[in-house]
Every structure is written in C-alpha cells, then in structure tokens.
Amino acid sequence: QVQLVESGGGLVQAGASLRLSCAASGRSFSTNTMGWFRQAPGKEREFVAAIGRFGGTAYYADSVKGRFTISRDNAKNTLYLQMNSLKPEGTAVYYCAASELRLGMTSYSDKNYAYWGQGTQVTVSS
Numbered sequence: 046q047v048q049l050v051e052s053g054g055g056l057v058q059a060g061a062s063l064r065l066s067c068a069a070s071g072r073s074f075s076t077n078t079m080g081w082f083r084q085a086p087g088k089e090r091e092f093v094a095a096i097g098r099f100g101g102t103a104y105y106a107d108s109v110k111g112r113f114t115i116s117r118d119n120a121k122n123t124l125y126l127q128m129n130s131l132k133p134e135g136t137a138v139y140y141c142a143a144s145e146l147r148l149g150m151t152s153y154s155d156k157n158y159a160y161w162g163q164g165t166q167v168t169v170s171s
C-alpha cells in the first residue's frame with residue numbers, strides 16, 4: 046500500500062507559478078513510477094506528467110510541455126510538480142498517483158495507477 050497526500054494548490058493569476066508536492070508513505074516510494082493527473086469541472090481526468098523510479102526520465106502532456114516540470118526526491122518520499130506560466134485552462138483538481146509499472150506508454154493512462162491522493166485544487170484566474 047502507498048498513501049499519497051498532495052499539497053500546494055491555491056488560487057493564482059494567469060502567468061503565475063505554483064509548486065505542488067505529494068508526500069508518500071507506505072511501501073517504498075522509489076519502486077513506483079509516479080504521475081500527476083488533473084480533472085477540471087465537467088471533464089474527464091487527464092494525464093499531466095509522469096516520472097520514472099529514479100527520476101531520470103519524464104513524460105509530459107503536450108498542453109504543459111515546457112511550462113511544467115515533474116521531479117521526485119526519493120530520500121524524502123516526495124513528488125513535485127513545478128507549474129510555471131499557469132493558464133486559466135489549468136484550473137482543476139490535481140492528483141498524484143503511483144504505478145507499479147515501469148515508466149512507458151502505460152504511464153499516460155490513469156487506469157495503470159493503483160494508488161491515488163485526495164487531490165489539491167488549483168484555480169487560475171484570468
């Protein structure tokens with residue numbers, strides 16, 4: 046079992062930055078591929094970013110590429126999402142998730158993540 050707790054959300058203006066954190070506890074954090082997903086009101090949950098077990102490789106959704114950076118600190122059992130140049134369409138609940146699968150094409154689908162946090166709200170005003 047892995048327990049995940051997100052933090053760092055809030056209300057910001059367009060163009061601002063936020064850093065989300067996800068604290069993990071339970072079985073070894075470093076064995077999991079980790080991902081960030083988001084769900085806007087009335088929309089399906091969508092992939093944002095994923096990172097491999099050792100942090101060397103990351104995948105991003107096209108909509109956030111170049112603005113968001115996913116990272117992890119295995120010594121602190123923490124996952125991060127640095128979000129720069131935020132846009133109003135980025136308003137959503139952001140979730141971190143853990144997958145027992147290695148980073149790959151499966152990392153883009155929320156169906157391949159076994160553990161989820163409760164989410165943190167990010168609101169970007171125009």
